[in-house]
Amino acid sequence: MLGVVGGTPERPTLVYLSDPVPVTPELLATLGEVPAADALRIAAPCRESACSHFRDAQCSLITKIVRALPEAEPDASVPACHLRDKCRWWQQEKVAACRRCPVITTDQVYATELQWWIANPANSATDFDPRDFDPGDFVAAGADPDHGG
Numbered sequence: 350m351l352g353v354v355g356g357t358p359e360r361p362t363l364v365y366l367s368d369p370v371p372v373t374p375e376l377l378a379t380l381g382e383v384p385a386a387d388a389l390r391i392a393a394p395c396r397e398s399a400c401s402h403f404r405d406a407q408c409s410l411i412t413k414i415v416r417a418l419p420e421a422e423p424d425a426s427v428p429a430c431h432l433r434d435k436c437r438w439w440q441q442e443k444v445a446a447c448r449r450c451p452v453i454t455t456d457q458v459y460a461t462e463l464q465w466w467i468a469n470p471a472n473s474a475t476d477f478d479p480r481d482f483d484p485g486d487f488v489a490a491g492a493d494p495d496h497g498g
């Protein structure tokens with residue numbers, strides 16, 4: 350397990366675990382009726398070509414995230430994350446991935462058009478145009494409205 354989802358339903362923010370915690374039936378039982386994807390970020394080995402986001406030997410999902418999403422907290426240091434030496438997102442995008450990672454959740458209760466666009470494997474980072482989206486989508490994703498998006 351990478352971390353626990355905190356923040357608000359509108360803007361979830363991951364609380365990273367300093368050490369890996371295995372996802373066990375006992376752990377999942379503590380969630381009760383809450384779906385695991387709403388409450389946890391669970392790391393798993395990259396499935397590479399078995400995943401619809403894998404293109405040209407890279408994860409197209411993190412490429413789009415870095416291109417389209419603002420940094421979660423521009424002035425903050427990168428999360429203390431135990432996964433870094435095994436993380437494909439880090440291998441591809443380095444600090445830019447880690448600066449956006451805290452606002453990525455498996456399930457987004459209040460997903461914006463921008464987030465749906467990013468999650469759609471049919472879309473490519475090279476097609477991203479911020480003018481296609483409501484400025485409020487970037488604010489919802491963490492951009493400071495007083496400092497542009």
Ligand code: SF4
Nearest residue numbers: 430433436438447450
């Ligand atoms: S992108 Fe960075 S913070 Fe997120 S899982 Fe990978 S190494 Fe950890």
